[in-house]
Amino acid sequence: MQISARHSDSTTIFDVTGDIDLANSPEVRKALMREVREKRTPRVVMNLSKVRYIDSSGVASLVEGLKASRDLNLRFILFGLSPSAREVLQLSRLLKIFEVYDNEDQALSS
Amino acid sequence: MRQRDKTGVSPASNDGFLLKLELHSDPRLLTVVRGALERLTEVFGFSPPDRRSVTRAVDEALTNIMRHCYNGRTDQPIELYCRRVPPDASQVADGLEILLCDRGPAVDPAKMRGRRLDEIKPGGLGLHFIRQSMDTVEYHRTGSTNQFRLVKYLQPMTQSRTP
Numbered sequence: 001m002q003i004s005a006r007h008s009d010s011t012t013i014f015d016v017t018g019d020i021d022l023a024n025s026p027e028v029r030k031a032l033m034r035e036v037r038e039k040r041t042p043r044v045v046m047n048l049s050k051v052r053y054i055d056s057s058g059v060a061s062l063v064e065g066l067k068a069s070r071d072l073n074l075r076f077i078l079f080g081l082s083p084s085a086r087e088v089l090q091l092s093r094l095l096k097i098f099e100v101y102d103n104e105d106q107a108l109s110s
Numbered sequence: 111m112r113q114r115d116k117t118g119v120s121p122a123s124n125d126g127f128l129l130k131l132e133l134h135s136d137p138r139l140l141t142v143v144r145g146a147l148e149r150l151t152e153v154f155g156f157s158p159p160d161r162r163s164v165t166r167a168v169d170e171a172l173t174n175i176m177r178h179c180y181n182g183r184t185d186q187p188i189e190l191y192c193r194r195v196p197p198d199a200s201q202v203a204d205g206l207e208i209l210l211c212d213r214g215p216a217v218d219p220a221k222m223r224g225r226r227l228d229e230i231k232p233g234g235l236g237l238h239f240i241r242q243s244m245d246t247v248e249y250h251r252t253g254s255t256n257q258f259r260l261v262k263y264l265q266p267m268t269q270s271r272t273p
Contacts, residue, residue, distance in 0.1 A: 021137065022173045022176065023138045023141070055169055055170060056235035056236040057173065060235065084162050084166070088235075088239065
């Protein structure tokens with residue numbers, strides 16, 4: 001799994017490539033928490049279009065990012081969910097809790 | 111595709127096994143097992159959603175073993191057996207049985223319920239995913255071995271391609 005960030009004035013986009021599972025979800029969580037809690041970036045966007053699989057620990061990292069964002073009145077957005085990623089969010093009844101878009105253009109114009 | 115070693119953490123029956131994997135409790139190996147399960151479930155004849163379900167359930171079960179049975183130690187043994195099983199009374203087609211064996215401490219069944227989903231909070235989702243994904247989820251303690259048995263049956267419209 002690789003995670004990189006693109007920054008603009010009020011937005012950070014994390015581009016994630018590979019599977020998010022027990023081996024690397026702490027890395028995702030760390031990046032998210034730094035961006036939300038420390039930098040307080042107004043809008044954090046997760047590009048998951050190159051993520052084929054997310055396990056429960058990956059979902060937990062996304063939930064932590066969402067909760068931290070809500071606590072600070074910031075926005076946390078996902079886009080590009082694979083069928084597998086969409087399924088785990090549906091199974092955990094979180095799909096409607098997250099702000100989810102099909103692609104980056106939609107996410108940034110929202 | 112080989113006979114089981116009777117000296118290892120083996121299940122009781124040795125009939126009809128399709129695949130056996132032995133791995134250490136290292137999370138970096140989860141992707142390897144997922145790859146094997148994706149291919150096996152495809153060959154077995156599952157639909158794409160059911161392939162993802164089986165792969166997800168096994169991945170989450172292995173994650174639980176690594177985190178809770180072995181407390182994050184990465185050098186402990188895990189064995190995974192896959193075999194074809196005939197339909198039970200409520201099914202019409204064969205199923206794929208996956209048996210996961212570890213030598214961690216016994217698991218308290220009361221802690222295997224998973225959490226409620228009406229709260230938005232991280233954690234506790236793995237068991238929920240497993241139960242949602244599989245037709246049968248069982249736990250047995252045999253001697254010093256934990257055995258997690260998962261079964262997913264082919265749907266009637268699904269045509270199996272294995273002999």
